[in-house]
Amino acid sequence: MRPALSAxxxxxxxxxxxxKGEGVGLSFYAFFANRNxxxxxxxxxxxxxxxxxxxxHFEKATKVxxxxxxGQ
Structure with a gap:
């Protein structure tokens, strides 16, 4: 993953x-605006x-x- 995306x-x-707290989940779509x-x-x-x-599809934000x- 390129550094800008990681950041x-x-x-x-x-x-x-x-x-939302430690238990909040998200998908990779959360990293982007609603448009492609x-x-x-x-x-x-x-x-x-x-x-x-x-x-x-959804994972805990802390894990991600x-x-x-x-560096995984």
């Missing part, structure tokens, strides 16, 4: 956790989420954040 994903996870303005970046996130790590921070 954005961690920021989104942090925001969700701050607003960067399909390559969206596909990169989808591949990391689905193909590389076989994550469920830690995976990204650890």
């Amino acid at each position: 954005k994903a961690i920021s989104v996870c942090d925001e969700k956790i701050a607003k 303005d960067d399909p390559d970046l969206l596909m990169e996130a989808a591949e990391w989420w689905i193909k590389t790590h076989a994550l469920n 954040r830690e995976m990204i921070k650890s």
